Structure formats: structure tokens, C-alpha cells
Amino acid sequence: MVRLMPHSFLRSETGRLRLCGHRGDSVAAPENTIAAFRAAHALGASSMEIDTVLTADRQIVVLHDLLVDRTTNGTGAARDMTAAQIAELDAGSKFDASFAGERVPTLRETIALAHELDLVLEVEIKEKVDPGGYIEALKVVLAEEADRDRVMMISFDHAHLKAVKAAVPDLRTGGIVHEHYPDVVAVARMSDLDELCIDLDVFDPADGRALHAAGIAVRCHAYQPRVWKQARRAGFNWDVDLATWLRDGLIDTLSGDDVEWLSRFAAASLGAQSGAATPRV
Numbered sequence: 001m002v003r004l005m006p007h008s009f010l011r012s013e014t015g016r017l018r019l020c021g022h023r024g025d026s027v028a029a030p031e032n033t034i035a036a037f038r039a040a041h042a043l044g045a046s047s048m049e050i051d052t053v054l055t056a057d058r059q060i061v062v063l064h065d066l067l068v069d070r071t072t073n074g075t076g077a078a079r080d081m082t083a084a085q086i087a088e089l090d091a092g093s094k095f096d097a098s099f100a101g102e103r104v105p106t107l108r109e110t111i112a113l114a115h116e117l118d119l120v121l122e123v124e125i126k127e128k129v130d131p132g133g134y135i136e137a138l139k140v141v142l143a144e145e146a147d148r149d150r151v152m153m154i155s156f157d158h159a160h161l162k163a164v165k166a167a168v169p170d171l172r173t174g175g176i177v178h179e180h181y182p183d184v185v186a187v188a189r190m191s192d193l194d195e196l197c198i199d200l201d202v203f204d205p206a207d208g209r210a211l212h213a214a215g216i217a218v219r220c221h222a223y224q225p226r227v228w229k230q231a232r233r234a235g236f237n238w239d240v241d242l243a244t245w246l247r248d249g250l251i252d253t254l255s256g257d258d259v260e261w262l263s264r265f266a267a268a269s270l271g272a273q274s275g276a277a278t279p280r281v
Contacts, residue, residue: 007120007149009172009195009217011252017270019262020047020122020219020255023064027224027258030095031071032062033102034113041117044263048114049122049154049255052107054130058137059083060107064126070094072104079129107141114150122174122197122219122253125155125164135167142168152217158191165192174219180204185214195219195252200238201231208250219253220245225261243269 008014024036025043037048051064055078068074068081072089083106092099105113107123114121127134142148154174155161161173174195181187184207188196195217198207208218220242228238245251246269256262 009120009152009174009219009252010212010215011249012212016046017246017251017266018047018120018253019045019259019266020049020253021045021259022049022221022255022257023051024048025257025259028260030092030099030102032064032104033091033099034105034109035092035099035102037110037113037119038117040259041119043259045259046118047120047122047253047255048110049124050107050110051124051126052134053078054127054134054137055083055086056080057082057084058133060134060137060141061086062105062107062110066126066128068104111141111147111150115146120150120152122152122154122255124176125153125157125160131157131160131163135164138164139168142171145170152195154195154197158187158193161193162191174217178202180207185210185216188214188216197221197255200242201236203245203251205245205248205250208245208248212250217252218250219255220251222254222256222262222265224257246270 011017021040023031025040026036029036029039032050050062052060053063053066055061061083063078067077068089072091074089086104089104090101091104092102148171152172152174153164154176156176158175161175165173172194174197175191175193176197178199180202184196196211197219200220200222203220211218231238254266
């Protein structure tokens with residue numbers, strides 16, 4: 001029997017476009033922190049894309065890099081530190097002094113926040129050294145059905161996602177793609193994926209239609225406004241194209257770093273059918 005999950009990633013089932021904070025609202029708060037997640041939620045996001053790695057004591061923490069150096073006041077590999085040691089690091093001051101003391105959260109803590117704020121999570125697997133150990137730790141973290149219902153595991157490594165699905169069959173998985181493929185449905189099906197996460201610069205509306213016809217969700221990553229300015233100079237017409245694709249229902253989740261801008265763009269785009277102007281960047 002197929003279990004019906006209450007927290008869908010398909011717009012046809014939820015009746016709304018999900019806005020996703022990429023590492024939270026990472027232009028206004030330190031990435032992958034509770035502060036960034038709360039900021040994104042306050043601006044209208046109902047989804048968060050987060051990055052995760054494994055610690056020395058087999059805990060999963062929300063961190064983009066295998067090293068703690070870039071985003072914290074610490075140094076070294078996460079795999080050589082316990083979750084408690086990582087929790088002692090300052091993950092906010094490098095972004096801005098006003099965030100001093102912000103911590104690197106665990107996946108468990110972030111799932112608890114997702115319940116509190118009624119969010120879903122796109123949990124990217126950044127662990128490269130011990131992927132098998134990561135799966136075993138994930139099985140423990142997601143032992144409860146209510147937690148699995150809010151999670152989509154995502155990765156560039158589709159083979160690893162297939163292994164995740166084999167280990168936890170009712171856990172949804174989404175493959176990240178930065179290229180255009182001749183048959184996106186085949187790409188998704190070969191790895192038992194429930195979603196494809198497609199960058200805006202390779203998004204094809206025909207792919208959106210094909211994926212939806214196959215029951216596969218679509219997340220489109222839309223970058224920051226400064227990237228749009230560069231893309232416009234290069235000849236891309238995202239202002240009009242993305243607005244059209246949103247109105248046509250081809251995208252289930254729209255993600256980006258700047259959630260305030262993303263929210264304004266989505267609202268104006270979906271209101272354009274009644275005469276609202278397409279937003280400028």
C-alpha cells in the first residue's frame with residue numbers, strides 16, 4: 001500500500017507554490033543557521049534547502065562544507081569533531097557581528113524547527129568521506145514517520161540517493177541537475193527520484209511538463225538578483241520566462257538566497273494574470 005504523505009512537494013497537491021530559502025535567507029543571516037531559517041520563514045518561505053555532513057560521533061550537522069573553516073571561528077574537518085564540539089563554534093560572527101554566538105544546528109534540531117514553523121526541508125547530502133555511515137545516521141534521525149514526511153533528501157550524487165531510498169523506502173529523494181538532458185524523466189526514474197532540482201539557466205518548460213506527467217516534483221533554483229542582472233546582459237529573458245513558467249504551474253518549489261526578493265517576484269508573477277507588473281531586478 002502506498003502511504004500518503006501529508007506534506008507534499010507537488011504544487012498540484014498543495015495548491016500553492018513553495019518558496020524555499022537556500023541555506024535559509026542567506027543574504028540576510030548566516031547560512032544554514034536557525035537565524036537564517038527563521039528569517040526565511042518570516043518572509044514567506046515554507047521550505048528550506050539545507051546542507052548536511054557527518055561528525056566524528058556519527059551525528060548529522062547542518063553545514064555546507066566538509067571543513068568548518070569558512071563559516072565558523074573553528075578550523076578542521078567536521079568528521080574529526082563531535083557534534084558537541086561543533087556546537088561550541090561561532091557560526092554567526094563571520095557573517096556579521098550582530099549574529100555572534102549563532103551555532104551550527106544538527107539535523108534533529110532543524111527538523112524540530114520544521115515542525116514548529118510548519119516547514120518542509122530539502123536536505124542536501126554533502127558528506128563525501130563516509131556516505132554509508134551517513135545513511136546509517138540518517139536512519140536513526142528519521143526513525144519517526146512524522147519527521148520523514150517533512151523531508152526530501154537531495155544530492156548531486158544520484159547513485160547515493162538511490163542507496164538512501166533503498167535503505168529508507170518511504171523517504172523522498174531529489175536529484176540536483178545543472179545540465180539539460182534529452183530525457184529528464186529517465187534521469188529521475190533510473191535513480192528512483194521523487195523530484196528534480198533544476199537550475200534556472202537550464203530549465204526547459206517541456207521538462208517541467210514531462211516530469212509532472214510522471215508525478216515527479218520540480219524545484220527550480222533562481223539565484224540572487226545580481227546574477228539576474230548579469231544574465232540579462234548575456235541574453236537571458238528570465239524576467240518574463242520564469243514568471244510564465246510559474247503561472248503555468250511548471251514549478252513546484254522556487255528557491256533562492258534572497259527570500260524577500262523571491263517572494264516579491266513570485267507574488268507579482270502569479271498576480272500578473274490580473275494585470276500586475278513583472279518585477280524588476
